[in-house]
Amino acid sequence: MHALREGALNCGVTERTVQAIVADLEAAGYITRTRADDGRRKRYALVPGAAFRHPAEAGHEIVGLLKLLAEPSASPSAATP
Template sequence: MNDVPQPHTGWTFVTNHARVLAAIADNPHARIRDIAAHCRLTDRAVQKIIADLEGDGYLSHTRDGRGNSYRIQPGKELRHPAEAGLGLTVASLLSLLVQDETDRTTPTGPRPRHDTA
């Protein structure tokens, strides 16, 4: 079983649910095994996370041939009570986690972002 990711010890800033959601936002047609490899999770863990996200209305899917096509609900507010009433949405979270298309094609990695405000 060489394809099972090594377990991570310690804490991280981003939850596995957020990682899976960001991977789907980056590629709505990704297979579960590809999402799992990208997030360094097992296929079973990704299936559970997708079920959680669908159950709470953050995500839906439709069959697309032999695969799935996922749709994220960008206006859905984050569920933690600390964010209640702040208007923090899935879109605002994903704006921090998902690479821009231009960043993906830059060989040296993401370019610095400059505010023009």
């Protein structure tokens, strides 16, 4: 499946919305886009060392947040009081 389409389905937004978000991230220097070997598809990669722009988060790399978000979360029923 097309990566942007899959992202849109997972997030509950339109593919066009995901395209706009990806374009914004690329323009801001957070990701890069290259053509895949077949010349048709695109590959996206995080820019190593990219940091947040807001002064409150200045100096913190976005990769830390992404790692946190990618970790499997404990289910509410498995949580202990």
